[in-house]
Amino acid sequence: MNANEKFIAADAHVDAAAIAPLPNSRKIYVTGSRPDIRVPMREIAQSPTGDTPNPPVTVYDCSGPYTDPAAAIDIRKGLPGLRAQWIAERNDTEELPGLSSDYGRQRLADAELSNLRFDLGRRPRRAKPGANVTQMHYARRGIITPEMEYVAIRENQKLEGLDDLLRSQHPGQSFGASIPRVITPEFVRDEIARGRAIIPNNINHPESEPMIIGRNFLTKINCNIGNSPLASTIQDEVDKMTWAIRWGGDTVMDLSTGKNIHETREWIVRNSPVAIGTVPIYQALEKVDGKAEDLTWEIFRDTLIEQAEQGVDYFTIHAGVLLRYVPLTAKRMTGIVSRGGSILAKWCLSHHKENFLYTHFEDICEIMKAYDVAFSLGDGLRPGSIYDANDAAQMGELETLGELTKIAWKHDVQVMIEGPGHVPMHMIKFNMDEQLRLCGEAPFYTLGPLTTDIAPGYDHITSAIGAAMIGWYGTAMLCYVTPKEHLGLPDKNDVKDGIMAYKIAAHAADLAKGHPGAQVRDNALSKARFEFRWEDQFNLGLDPDKAREFHDETLPQHGAKLAHFCSMCGPHFCSMKITQDVRDYAAKIGVSEQEALNKGMEVKAVEFVKAGSEIYKVS
């Protein structure tokens, strides 16, 4: 059933759907302090309101060069290394003669793989002996890297120049976050230095467009892809990646557990403008034929180096699954549901030893800082059901993750912390509060949480509810859940459905936190909706294709896109149209509306009545 064998490198091609232009949008680049800091954004043009032009709205753009018609895309060659020069300039890395990992060399030497291998054409880099090349290390020495400036520009979303109406926004409730009105490179540096944010940017992934994860920045989402022993090809997985970033995936995790994991990952990383995360224990397990008890530190270490030299930007490391927590899961409804967690639990029990990721944690830090791979400290004991939420095993592990965070920070290694899982709404905030308390505000990265177990087939929704809430409370990145969760491997449609649910959750969180500028897109879209600028309403939405398709179902004619009505009420009566009449009347009565609002309702009512009946007559 595994179709990887059918993949031929020479036939690899970009998914046409990934490079189609987004409607009425153009790729723009905001240049920073040096010409090679060019931060991509998507500018959505709007039609005018009567004779008054509406400004273009600029939105955050994860899609990389794929949506730039000026870019030449050839996935057999990979993306250009936009950070290569920045990395080289720092003069703290060296090109290696070849791959350092045994496994990497072995795969390279395997002639049978030649027809599906990505042709790298360059050698891996590593920190010079004794050097530390993490963004955190630079930040703590007071250095603002081009990566830091890049994300500062990116986070600000080019809001300057918009009018007050579009920029106006409700004050948020941020639960102690410290979100500035404007993100400066210095603020980015400071947040990274104190561990409150990370830029996952492996030096061997120079193709990546820097992106920051932290509670004082825009809420990010991750999309999981990857093959399984039962399904998918390399081409499928590259297509899922380009599809995911088109719709707003900020990072992509390759969770492949099927065949040719090494080669699949190489194809993905080389073609990905977003940070790539992995769970190295998955591949390590495949190397020992799925027998968790046969895992060794040496195999795992070789896997870390193998992946670090491919350019993986963050590693999920389940170092908090301690031997003493494992029996705490025995009375659970659903035991250990994290794949990594159960692998480590099995290893611990089999050898009756402490988790080797925990005992070798500082050794892992040494590898992380040689390539700038960030930790995503895995929640191997996360709850897999409402019943198991917030139990002793989960909270014990979180405490250990807090200890490990401090060790990683001692090495200037960037860290984020993974979180649950399945949690009913009223128990979500406790997770966030404990994570902040125990992990020193290191970015929280949560899977949902799912707020009920009863909707298999709809867990993108059960979890988007929890994700929006925990994002509001302070979670920095939300790991999407697709409708296929618990049921099957997601395909491209599921990937998009998962992303949409999570873009909504992340944006709802940004609005609730009061993130500066978060409301601009809502304001612009609602204004377009009110003014019957149908095309603008579609284009400003997260998914213009779907919005247009739905409108077409009842009103397919082009004229309907210009009409001042929709299929809900029909042409004869429309509430939005009436409101325009109300506005006209209110304007006519000669009382400043704002003044009236300030005076309060009672006063206004009197004025309104006094204003005389002629004015209100309707033709």
Place this chain on the structure above:
Amino acid sequence: MNANEKFIAADAHVDAAAIAPLPNSRKIYVTGSRPDIRVPMREIAQSPTGDTPNPPVTVYDCSGPYTDPAAAIDIRKGLPGLRAQWIAERNDTEELPGLSSDYGRQRLADAELSNLRFDLGRRPRRAKPGANVTQMHYARRGIITPEMEYVAIRENQKLEGLDDLLRSQHPGQSFGASIPRVITPEFVRDEIARGRAIIPNNINHPESEPMIIGRNFLTKINCNIGNSPLASTIQDEVDKMTWAIRWGGDTVMDLSTGKNIHETREWIVRNSPVAIGTVPIYQALEKVDGKAEDLTWEIFRDTLIEQAEQGVDYFTIHAGVLLRYVPLTAKRMTGIVSRGGSILAKWCLSHHKENFLYTHFEDICEIMKAYDVAFSLGDGLRPGSIYDANDAAQMGELETLGELTKIAWKHDVQVMIEGPGHVPMHMIKFNMDEQLRLCGEAPFYTLGPLTTDIAPGYDHITSAIGAAMIGWYGTAMLCYVTPKEHLGLPDKNDVKDGIMAYKIAAHAADLAKGHPGAQVRDNALSKARFEFRWEDQFNLGLDPDKAREFHDETLPQHGAKLAHFCSMCGPHFCSMKITQDVRDYAAKIGVSEQEALNKGMEVKAVEFVKAGSEIYKVS
């Protein structure tokens, strides 16, 4: 484009999809204190775990006789009048010689409608002169009606007999709700008497299965259907209704604005086991050809009587749209988005008079109590965008709705209050708190709220987030939003998608409030999931069809439904399977797991290490 003309009564037929049996489920009835109180529920059978049987799980069932294979369904005849005897017994109503409304009589006399008219075959009822036939009136006189006993049985969901594991549940956080462990008929009576809950049950809708809406009961959902001038037939709308209740719609609102509104509604009411709501001003507007300024109290009054005699269970009445609030909407981003609100605003401005629904409110109460129609006091000034959330117009109207609630209660008329709209997450709770404060805990009935404006095509999700939260805070019924919101008239698929999102929201709210028994279905489903009882997992979910379909996509073979793995990890490694190993090991070490949990992690860890290595060896 309107296809109503094509509908022929003689050809009307039930949608085959509405009467198909739900997988592994059977309809059961719990009998009350008298043999004609037979409360329907759905019992889902489970397969055993090894040799140990798993109990059937009983769930709330809105689908009426349609899912009872023993019931004879003929939509041309309508459903049996299960409440007819109860209504007659009270001896406070009389059969009328015919329809009282001018419009009703006119439609009946129109020979051109004969081929699409539902053949009623019975005469309408009304309270005897001077009588008040509302459930609130009975409740306040200390009478427990069969309807009250019915809903008490229904709310309890037949939980007795389930084991402790399935019944165990996290303590909830209910924000001051008063949810008892067991719902008694007396509790129901008391809640209705104090106005904190309603049973919308028009005496002319004896086909309806009683259902209660209140913050101390299970969170309910409403589904909007109805034609528009541009789309849909009577058959389509009846099909949407039977489809909606199959998936869990607790009430259905017929919001038709197209042709043959009267006849469409008759077909829906006669075939609906759930309460039907309407917005009478919609039909009144059609009677004056869409000219809001031509509306009169007399036309509206006739419409209320027309619909009350058809059996509509609750009316949305926008009596809080006062003249003085209208100009407060002028500075809004999206003005007045409520159709009813804008109709009334236009009328107020045109005539320069106070809203006639407000000035005639006590006259309306007289009609409501003669048929037991409940008020759903409409939020005509709800915000239509994030920008407009919680503004002076909205809050002014809410205050007026609070005043009107007290007037309705003076007449012993049941009331619920409609709420927003578009509200960012952090501003949702204020709506609930203000509603409780201003409206004396009358049930809140909210549309979403949508937590962002930027996702047309996905507003079932933007709003499910807000709905789940406001349900947790105390909202009694959630009005669904479909993916087509803002874009087009929902079809059957959209109806189902909206319902699923809202069943999730309502259930997440029940879990968070700590509603007794809310966690049973989660526990049962998660246990089935953990034990690889795939069919049970599908069947216990909100949508067994979708879950099975998703699983089939990667593993269509029947054997895969019995397999101890899934397509995510494949057969060689499975985290759930490993957890079973962990559980076996933990059991073997001879320390009571529960005791170990109680002793805490540190102690346990020591014991665990001491227990010796032989025990943990893996074969």
